[in-house]
Amino acid sequence: MKTITTAHTPQTVLDLDLMPPSRSPWSETWRLLRKNRMAFSGLVIFAIFFIIAVAGMLLTSGRKPVLDPAQVRLQEKLRPPMSVPIPETVVSGTAPILGRYLLGTDDLGRDVFARMLQGAWVSLTVGFVAVGISVLIGIVLGGLAGYFGQRAIRVGHILSWSLVVAAPILALAAKPLAALLAAAGALAGWAFYAWRRRRRGEPTPVLLRWLSWTAIGVDDLVMRAVDIMLCFPSFFLILTVVALLPPSLYTIMIVIGLTSWMGTTRLVRAEFLSLREQDFVAAARALGLSDLHIIFRHIMPNALAPVLVSATLGIASAMLTEAGLSFLGFGVPPPHATWGNILSDGKDFIFDAPWLTFAPGIVILIVLLAFNLFGEGLRDILNPKLRERN
Amino acid sequence: MSVETPPILQVQELKKSFAVHRGFLQRKGGSIQAVDGVDLEIQPHQTLGLVGESGCGKSTVARLILRLLPPDSGRIIFEGSEITDLDEQAFKPLRKRIQMIFQDPYSSLNPRMTVAQSIGEGVRMAGIRSKADQRRRIEQLLDMVGMPKASADRYPHEFSGGQRQRVGIARALSVSPRLILCDEPISALDVSIQAQIINLLKDLQQELGLSYLFISHDLNVVSYICDHVCVMYRGQIMEAAPAGALFDSPCHPYTLKLLAAIPGSKTSEKSKSLATDRSSIAATACRFGEQCPDATAACQGQILGLREVAPGHFVRCCLKNEALK
Numbered sequence: 001m002k003t004i005t006t007a008h009t010p011q012t013v014l015d016l017d018l019m020p021p022s023r024s025p026w027s028e029t030w031r032l033l034r035k036n037r038m039a040f041s042g043l044v045i046f047a048i049f050f051i052i053a054v055a056g057m058l059l060t061s062g063r064k065p066v067l068d069p070a071q072v073r074l075q076e077k078l079r080p081p082m083s084v085p086i087p088e089t090v091v092s093g094t095a096p097i098l099g100r101y102l103l104g105t106d107d108l109g110r111d112v113f114a115r116m117l118q119g120a121w122v123s124l125t126v127g128f129v130a131v132g133i134s135v136l137i138g139i140v141l142g143g144l145a146g147y148f149g150q151r152a153i154r155v156g157h158i159l160s161w162s163l164v165v166a167a168p169i170l171a172l173a174a175k176p177l178a179a180l181l182a183a184a185g186a187l188a189g190w191a192f193y194a195w196r197r198r199r200r201g202e203p204t205p206v207l208l209r210w211l212s213w214t215a216i217g218v219d220d221l222v223m224r225a226v227d228i229m230l231c232f233p234s235f236f237l238i239l240t241v242v243a244l245l246p247p248s249l250y251t252i253m254i255v256i257g258l259t260s261w262m263g264t265t266r267l268v269r270a271e272f273l274s275l276r277e278q279d280f281v282a283a284a285r286a287l288g289l290s291d292l293h294i295i296f297r298h299i300m301p302n303a304l305a306p307v308l309v310s311a312t313l314g315i316a317s318a319m320l321t322e323a324g325l326s327f328l329g330f331g332v333p334p335p336h337a338t339w340g341n342i343l344s345d346g347k348d349f350i351f352d353a354p355w356l357t358f359a360p361g362i363v364i365l366i367v368l369l370a371f372n373l374f375g376e377g378l379r380d381i382l383n384p385k386l387r388e389r390n
Numbered sequence: 391m392s393v394e395t396p397p398i399l400q401v402q403e404l405k406k407s408f409a410v411h412r413g414f415l416q417r418k419g420g421s422i423q424a425v426d427g428v429d430l431e432i433q434p435h436q437t438l439g440l441v442g443e444s445g446c447g448k449s450t451v452a453r454l455i456l457r458l459l460p461p462d463s464g465r466i467i468f469e470g471s472e473i474t475d476l477d478e479q480a481f482k483p484l485r486k487r488i489q490m491i492f493q494d495p496y497s498s499l500n501p502r503m504t505v506a507q508s509i510g511e512g513v514r515m516a517g518i519r520s521k522a523d524q525r526r527r528i529e530q531l532l533d534m535v536g537m538p539k540a541s542a543d544r545y546p547h548e549f550s551g552g553q554r555q556r557v558g559i560a561r562a563l564s565v566s567p568r569l570i571l572c573d574e575p576i577s578a579l580d581v582s583i584q585a586q587i588i589n590l591l592k593d594l595q596q597e598l599g600l601s602y603l604f605i606s607h608d609l610n611v612v613s614y615i616c617d618h619v620c621v622m623y624r625g626q627i628m629e630a631a632p633a634g635a636l637f638d639s640p641c642h643p644y645t646l647k648l649l650a651a652i653p654g655s656k657t658s659e660k661s662k663s664l665a666t667d668r669s670s671i672a673a674t675a676c677r678f679g680e681q682c683p684d685a686t687a688a689c690q691g692q693i694l695g696l697r698e699v700a701p702g703h704f705v706r707c708c709l710k711n712e713a714l715k
Contacts, residue, residue: 025502025545279498280508283558286456287512287565288485297511301502 032381039377045370053124056117067097069118070335073109078353080104081112104355106345112359115337119360122338123367126253126322127315133257135311138264139300141222145265146272147295149219156211160189222269226262234259238321239330247333252325256318267310271303305382312375316368323364339364396470398569398601399455399488401430404464406447406454424450426625427464429696430603432569432618437595437602439616439633441609441648447625448605449493452571455603456490457481469568486515489562493574495554499546505532505557506542512564531560534597535590552583559590563598571603576611588615609652613637621645624677627696631703641705643682676708 034040059066076085081104085096096102096111103112163186170179192211196204204212238255245251275281276299284294325331326340334341339360346356406425425447432438440448453459455466457473466474473484492498499508506528513527529539535556546554555575562570572591576584588611594600606612612619612633619636621629621644629642640646676682696704 025547279492279494280500282453282456282458283490283492283498283561284500284511285458286485286488286490287515287561288482289511289515297503298500302500 029381033377036377036381038373039381042370042372042374042377045366046374049120049367049370050124052117053120057121060114060118060121065114067111067114067117069110069114069337071110071114073105076101076105076109077107078105078349079109080353081355081359103359104353106342106353106356107349112342112356115342116339116359116363118337119339119342120363122249122332122336123319123322123364126249126256127319129253130256130260130318130322131311131314133254134261134314135264135307137257137261139268139307141225141261142265142268143272143295143300145219145222146269147276147291147299149217149222149269149273151218152214153216153218153221154211155213155215156189156192158215159211160186160193163189219269222265226265229259229262232259235321235324238325239328242325242330247330249332249336252322252331256321260314260318263310264307264314267306268303271306272299275299275302306379309375309379309382312371312378316371316375319371320364320368323360395434397431398434398469399430399432399603400465400467401428401451401455402465402467404428404430404451404454404466405462406450406459407462423625425454425461428622428625428627430620430627432601432603434568434601435595435599436617437604437615439612439619440603440605440622441607441612441619442622443607443648446622448607448622449573451622452490452573452603452605455571456488486565487568488571489565489567489569490571490573491555491558491562491575494578495551495558496546496578498558499554499561501546504543504545505537508546508557509542509561509564512561516565527564531564532557534563534594535560536586550583551579552586555579555583555587556590559587559594563594566598567600569601569603571605573605574607575604577606577608584611591615609637609648621648626677626706627704628678628707629703629705630696631700635700635703639700639703641699641703642678642707643684644678647681647683678707 033043060069073085079085079101081102083101083104084099085101097113101111101113103116106112106115163182167179167182167186170182189211192208196212237259241255241259242251245255281294281298284298289297322331322338323340323343326338327344329341329344331340332338343357343360343364346353346360350357404425405423405427407421407423409421428447428451430438430440430451440451442448450459454461461474464474465472468484468488473481476484499505506525509528509531510524513524513531516527518524518527525542528542532539532542537553537556537560541549541553541557546557549557559575575591576587579587591602592615595602602615604612604616616633619631619633620627621636621642623644629636629640629645636645637649640649696706699705
C-alpha cells in the first residue's frame with residue numbers, strides 16, 4: 001500500500017527527443033523489405049516484368065505494331081536466337097527489333113521475342129484480374145462470416161429473398177400473375193421483419209413462428225460453401241467450365257478468379273474473428289462507432305497483411321493455371337500468343353528448336369519464382385512476431 | 391459523501407451465462423453462469439472496487455454495463471434511466487457517458503492508427519467538427535493524461551505499456567464521460583508505472599468529477615483508490631462494504647482468504663490454492679462452500695442472500711446469518 005501513496009505523476013512521461021524518428025507502419029514495412037534480399041529481388045524482378053509487360057502490350061498491339069507477333073515469314077522458320085534475318089525476306093516495316101530475332105523464330109517464322117512480349121501482358125492481366133476477383137469475393141464473404149457470422153439466416157429470410165429473386169424472373173417469363181404473387185409475398189416478408197424489429201421482446205404469433213426458425217448461421221453457410229468448392233479439383237473444374245464457355249481471355253480470368261477465392265475467404269474470416277475480439281474494437285464500439293466504420297477503419301487495415309501475402313502467391317498460381325490451360329489448348333485462342341501456347345507449339349520441335357520451349361519455360365520459372373519469393377518475404381515482414389526481432 | 395444523492399449507476403440482479411459447445415456437431419453442452427445476480431451501486435464522483443479471482447465474472451460485468459454483451463436478465467440503470475432494453479439506436483447518445491479503460495494496453499489501441507487518429511474518433515463522436523478544433527482537443531486530452539503534444543502523430547508500437555495506457559485513458563476521456571469502467575487498468579503494467587496510472591486516475595477523478603468502476607484483483611490498489619468495494623466469487627457478490635469497513639472488519643471467509651493472500655500482510659498464511667471448479671452447482675448452495683474453511687452442514691441447501699451486518703456492509707454467508715440470529 002505504501003509504495004503507491006508515495007509515487008507521484010511526473011509532468012510528462014517521456015522525452016520525445018530521445019525517441020527514434022517516428023515511423024508509420026508502411027515506412028517500417030518498406031525498410032524491412034529492403035533488408036530482406038530475397039523478397040526485395042523478387043520485387044525488383046516483378047517491377048521489371050511489369051514494365052516489360054506494359055511495354056510489350058504497347059509494342060505488339062494496334063493496327064501497325066512496332067513488333068508484330070503474328071507476322072508469318074515462312075522462309076525464316078525455326079531460326080535460332082540472335083540470328084539476323086535474310087534481308088530479301090524482310091517485308092518493309094516488319095523487321096525484328098535490333099535487326100535480330102532475339103529469341104529466334106517458331107515453325108511459322110514468327111518472332112518469338114514479339115510473341116513473348118504479347119504473352120507477358122496476358123500473364124500479367126490474368127494474374128491480377130483473376131486474383132483481384134478472388135480477393136474481392138474472399139474479403140466480402142470472409143468479412144461477412146467473420147463479423148456477422150453469429151447472425152442466423154431464418155426460414156423467413158430465405159423465403160422472402162427467393163421471392164424477391166423469383167418475381168422479376170417470372171415477370172420476364174411473361175407470367176404476370178405469378179410475378180405479382182411473388183412480389184406480394186416478398187413485401188409481406190419485409191413487413192413481417194419490420195414489425196418484428198419494432199416490437200422486440202413480444203412473442204410472435206404461433207402461426208408465424210416457423211418463419212423465425214433458424215435455417216443456418218451466416219458463418220456456417222459461407223464456410224460450407226468454401227468446403228464444397230474445395231472438394232472439386234480446381235484445375236479440372238476450370239477445364240470443364242472453359243470447355244463449355246466461348247474461349248477468350250476474359251473467360252479465363254473470370255473462371256480462375258471464381259474458382260480460387262476459398263483460401264482468401266478462410267484467411268479473412270480468421271482475421272476478422274480474432275480482430276473482432278480485440279480491445280480496440282471493443283473501445284470503438286464503446287465510443288458508438290458504426291459497424292461499417294469498425295469494419296473498414298479498424299478491422300480491415302489489420303486483416304489485409306495476410307491477404308496481401310496470399311494474393312501475391314495467388315498471382316503466381318493464376319499465371320501458372322493460365323499457362324497450363326493454354327498449353328492444353330483451352331486457354332486464350334490463337335493467334336494471340338501466351339506463354340502457355342508458345343510452350344505448347346514448341347514441344348513438337350523440342351530437339352530441332354529448343355528455344356521455343358526454353359524461352360517461355362524459363363521466363364515462367366523466373367516470374368513465378370520472383371512472385372513466390374516476394375510473397376514469402378512479405379509474409380515474414382508483415383508478421384508482427386518476426387518484426388520485433390529486426 | 392452524502393448517501394441521499396442518487397447513484398450514477400445501479401445494477402440489479404444482472405445475469406449472464408455463456409453456452410458451452412462440445413463435440414463434433416456443436417451440441418449445446420450446458421452453460422457457464424458467468425454473472426449470477428449481481429447488484430452494484432456507484433455514487434457520483436466515487437470509485438467502486440470490484441475484486442475477485444480470475445474468471446469470477448468481473449470483466450463480464452463491465453462488458454454487460456457497456457452493452458458489449460447482451461445480459462440474460464437484470465436491470466442496468468444509468469443516471470436514473472433504465473438502459474437494459476434500449477436498442478442500439480436509442481443507447482447511442484448514452485454511450486458517450488460511459489467509457490472503458492482496458493487491461494491490455496497492447497491490444498486496446500489500433501496498431502495502424504496514430505495516437506491522434508485513435509483519440510480523434512472519440513473527439514469526432516463528441517461532436518467537434520472542424521479539423522483545427524479537433525486537433526486542439528486531442529492535444530488538450532494528451533496534456534491531461536501527461537503525454538507531450540508531439541506524441542499525437544506517432545503509432546502505438548512506439549510507446550511503452552504505461553504510455554499506451556495513458557493514450558487509452560485519453561481516448562476514453564475524449565467523449566467527456568461521467569462513468570469510466572476500468573477493467574484491470576494496471577495489472578499489465580510495471581509496479582512503478584502502476585502507481586503513476588493510479589494517481590493519474592485519481593487526479594482525473596478530482597478534476598473532472600468522474601465516477602469509476604474499478605475492477606482489479608490487487609487488493610492493495612483497491613484499498614488505495616476505492617470508496618466502496620464489492621468482492622465477487624463465481625458470478626456472485628460475496629461481500630460489499632465501504633472500503634474502510636471491508637479492510638478493517640472483513641466478514642466473508644472468501645474476503646479473509648483474499649486478504650490473507652496479499653504478500654507481506656500480517657495474516658499471510660499458507661492457503662490452499664483456489665482451483666475453481668466450473669461444474670454447475672445447485673442454485674441454492676453456497677458458491678464458496680467447497681473452498682470454505684468454516685463450512686458446516688448448515689451451509690448446504692440454504693438460499694443465500696446478501697445480509698446487512700453493519701450499516702452499508704453486506705455479506706452473503708449463512709454462517710454470518712447464524713451469528714446474527
